[in-house]
Amino acid sequence: MFETVLGLYNYWIVIVLMMAGFYTVIARGNLAKKVIGLNIFQTSVFLMYITMGAVEGGTAPIVSEEATVYSNPLPSVLILTAIVVGVATTAVGLALVVRIREAFGTLEEDEVLALEHRMDRGA
Amino acid sequence: MPSLLSQNLPALQVVLPLVAAPLCLFLRLPRLAWLFALAVSGAAFAVSIALIVLVQQNGAFSYDMGGWAAPWGIEYVIDPLDSVMLCLVTGIATLVLMYAGPSVEAEIPRRQIPVFYVLFLLCLTGLLGMVATGDVFNLFVFLEISSLSTYALVAMGRDPRAQTSAYRYLILGSLGATFYVIGIGLLYMMTGTLNMEDLARRIPEVAETRTISVAIAFLAVGLALKLALFPLHKWLPGAYTHAPSVVTAFLAATATKVAIYVLVRIFFTVLGPIEAFQTLPAxxxxxxxxxxxxxxxxxxxxxxxxxxxxxxxxxxxxxxxxxxxxxxxxxxxxxxxxxxxxxxxxxxxxxxxxxxxxxxxxxxxxxxxxxxxxxxxxxxxxxxxxxxxxxxxxxxxxxxxxxxxxxxxxxxxxxxxxxxxxxxxxxxxxxxxxxxxxxxxxxxxxxxxxxxxxxxxxxxxxxxxxxxxxxxxxxxxxxxxxxxxxxxxxxxxxxxxxxxGEGPTWEHPLFEDPHGHGDGHGTGHGAGHAPEQDAHAPGVDP
Structure with missing residues (x-):
């Protein structure tokens, strides 16, 4: 029991971040906060990849006399790509938020929905 | 056909629109950008026809990106299903682009038209890459290339509701893509590989673990979001309704299809040996x-x-x-x-x-x-x-x-x-x-x-x-x-x-011990540090 809680603390951090981000995306009414929640959600996945590549006591994967245990570099490299994707997603998301604010004058989801309904009926 | 060209066709299929996309930006005249994009997509269509012919003659074949052999490097695989999908996507793209000229000029501000074609070609690149690649993480990258350009394309609609539709699509689409990454991360944890064929080879050993079950669940939900399977379809009506007409025609004909293709690919080839689709533990x-x-x-x-x-x-x-x-x-x-x-x-x-x-x-x-x-x-x-x-x-x-x-x-x-x-x-x-x-x-x-x-x-x-x-x-x-x-x-x-397939012969220069891979891959143990053995062969991944 103690082992599963503390021994795998890195995975618990991942799970807590993941759920916090996911909850923010679903439950928050503010469109900008949703984008931030999405970002936290993605960050938890970055941590998950990096932590699974790490080896206790391992060094950077450069061949040398002293080192015998190396960490796996591949997950970190993958996550470099995923970070770029995450930044791009957040940028596009926030850009859309700015334009929604310009068009609707609000960022609250229920107010935007009400305005949209009025447009749908008018069209 | 010269053999050098035919050998490199799988790469050409994806690289052509990718390289051409930013060039559109320099063509300031809307009509010039249009004709250029049309020419590029026509060329991509010709490549896909050549690939269909090749697959018909020789069966499925693979291409090592950058010359790195398969499980280490990124591999492109063209099998019968891929060739059909590539032909479908490029064919529709060509027809839609031909149609696009007057419609885009009417619906999109003149200044933004070159950008529109940049995004269109990037979206095409992403869709083609998703089909052609034989690497699950590379697939994610192409998925995001096509998705991000799609969000921007949808937001180009004239109606203010295009913005909110694009926003909803972005939130749900990114959630779906992230679920997919979680899924392949868990698969990687257990198998130490991202190559589709290699995964299919190694997964039966670890099929009974909870990690794989969770991975299957994440992959299923993430892809269902992307392909708009009921009840995860909420993003679709708004995005199709308010996007510019050209974008709607292209998305409706290709985007969800490619997502379905990815589901079929993941569940019937990568996870095929353990029949994940037939027996989800539920x-x-x-x-x-x-x-x-x-x-x-x-x-x-x-x-x-x-x-x-x-x-x-x-x-x-x-x-x-x-x-x-x-x-x-x-x-x-x-x-x-x-x-x-x-x-x-x-x-x-x-x-x-x-x-x-x-x-x-x-x-x-x-x-x-x-x-x-x-x-x-x-x-x-x-x-x-x-x-x-x-x-x-x-x-x-x-x-x-x-x-x-x-x-x-x-x-x-x-x-x-x-x-x-x-x-x-x-x-x-x-x-x-x-x-x-x-x-x-x-x-x-x-x-x-x-x-x-x-x-x-x-x-x-x-x-x-x-x-x-x-x-x-x-x-x-x-x-x-x-x-x-x-x-x-x-x-x-x-x-x-x-x-x-049988898998590579282990004569890679970086592997001195020909039997090393048996311990090095595949025998992941639980949640911890399965890929750690990779660390003993540093630098195997380019």
């Missing part, structure tokens, strides 16, 4: 679950479509129902059913491509896709609406059109498997399609033009030509099924009987 097996969701999608999509006034929204809901048909065929897990699902992917691209192109022409001339403003449009734009009628009949499944062929295979597959509810659902959903198509036809042909309405010209020829090519394809491939059914049947057969 109270309901996934076959039943996907089948039930597919039926619900078919019924609810068609039913909601009946009550829509905005025609783009109407056919967006119809698309949700059509995704249901495709998933229904796939959920049967038999060659006939799978053929039905896959052939419907191709056929639906023709139908919805035509329908949304016709609606785009109507929007260009009449200004609105609202059914209440389209009285007598069949007489005002006879050529456009005649193409629409052909596609609409195909959507219902009238014999002699491609829609009939898909439904024939779906019903045959369902009868073979003894799924009578599925047969009933296909027929009931088709009847609902009759109703919503009839509503449009009644307004277009049985009501006279409102008095005092401004005269409307027919759409320009560059728009009519590709529209009619697709409309006639609906009829041609409805009568002559050698290519569509022949190719997809071969693809279905290949996918369902997929066996991963």
């Amino acid at each position: 109270t309901v097996s996934e076959t039943q679950l996907v089948g039930v969701l597919a039926i619900l999608a078919m019924m609810s999509g068609s039913a909601v479509a009946v009550f829509q006034y905005n025609l783009k929204r109407l056919f967006a809901y119809s698309s949700i129902a059509q995704v249901g048909y495709m998933m229904l065929g796939i959920s049967m897990v038999s060659v006939t059913g799978m053929t039905g699902g896959l052939v419907h992917m191709v056929n639906h691209a023709m139908m919805k491509g035509t329908v949304f192109m016709a609606l785009g022409a109507v929007i260009l001339r009449v200004g609105s896709p609202d059914i209440r403003r389209l009285d007598g449009v069949g007489y005002r734009m006879p050529v456009t609406m005649a193409a629409f009628v052909l596609a609409a009949f195909s959507l219902i499944g009238v014999p002699g059109t491609v829609g009939f062929i898909s439904k024939l295979y779906l019903v045959r597959g369902a009868i073979e498997g003894g799924h009578w509810i599925m047969v009933a659902a296909v027929l009931a959903s088709s009847l609902l399609a009759v109703i919503y198509v009839w509503r449009v036809l009644e307004v277009a042909y049985f009501r006279s033009r409102p008095a005092g309405a401004a005269p409307v010209r027919e759409a320009p020829l560059v728009m009519l030509a590709p529209m009619w090519v697709l409309a006639l394809a609906n009829v041609y491939f409805g009568l002559e099924t050698t290519y569509t059914v022949g190719l997809t049947e071969a693809a279905a057969d290949y996918i369902l009987n997929y066996v991963p």
Whole structure:
């Protein structure tokens, strides 16, 4: 029991971040906060990849006399790509938020929905 | 064909639009950017035809990106299913781009037009890459390339609701893509590889672990979000309704299809050896679950479509129902059913491509896709609406059109498997399609033009030509099924009987111990540090 809680603390951090981000995306009414929640959600996945590549006591994967245990570099490299994707997603998301604010004058989801309904009926 | 060219065709297929995309930005004249994008997509189409011929001659083949051998480097694999999908995506892209010129000039501010074509080509790159790649993480990168450009394309619509639709699509699409990354991360944890064939080879060893079960769940939900399977379809109607007409035609014909392709690829080849699709560890097996969701999608999509006034929204809901048909065929897990699902992917691209192109022409001339403003449009734009009628009949499944062929295979597959509810659902959903198509036809042909309405010209020829090519394809491939059914049947057969190859001979210079890989990969243990053994062979990954 103690082992599963503390021994795998890195995975618990991942799970807590993941759920916090996911909850923010679903439950928050503010469109900008949703984008931030999405970002936290993605960050938890970055941590998950990096932590699974790490080896206790391992060094950077450069061949040398002293080192015998190396960490796996591949997950970190993958996550470099995923970070770029995450930044791009957040940028596009926030850009859309700015334009929604310009068009609707609000960022609250229920107010935007009400305005949209009025447009749908008018069209 | 020179062999150097034919060897590099898989890479060329993806790299061509990728490199060409930013060049559009330098062509400041809208018309120049349009013609350039059209030429690029035409070239990509030619490449895909050459690939189909190659696969027909030699069977599936692979390409090592950058010269790095397969499990270490990124591999592109072109098998029968890939070649069909590549041809479909590039073919539709070429037709839609030909059609795009006047429509884009009317709907998008002049200054943004070159950017529009940049995004369009990037979206095409992403879709082609997803199909061509043989690496699950590379697939994620292409998925995001196509998705991010799609969000921007949707947001280019004139209506303010395009912004909110794009926003919702971004949130749900990114969640779906992130779920997918979590899924492949868990697979990597257990197997230490990202290559699809290598994964298929190693997964049976670890199939019984909870990590793999969780990975399957994440992959299923993430991909279902991307392909808009009921009840994860909420992003689709808004995005299709408010996107520029050209974007709607392209997305409706390709984007969800490629997502379905990815689902088939992951669940039937990567996870094929452990039959993940058939036995999801849950109270309901996934076959039943996907089948039930597919039926619900078919019924609810068609039913909601009946009550829509905005025609783009109407056919967006119809698309949700059509995704249901495709998933229904796939959920049967038999060659006939799978053929039905896959052939419907191709056929639906023709139908919805035509329908949304016709609606785009109507929007260009009449200004609105609202059914209440389209009285007598069949007489005002006879050529456009005649193409629409052909596609609409195909959507219902009238014999002699491609829609009939898909439904024939779906019903045959369902009868073979003894799924009578599925047969009933296909027929009931088709009847609902009759109703919503009839509503449009009644307004277009049985009501006279409102008095005092401004005269409307027919759409320009560059728009009519590709529209009619697709409309006639609906009829041609409805009568002559050698290519569509022949190719997809071969693809279905290949996918369902997929066996991963022997794997590489372990003579890589970085591996001194030829038996080292047996311990180095595959024997992951639980949640911890499965890929750690990789660390003993540093630098194996480029």
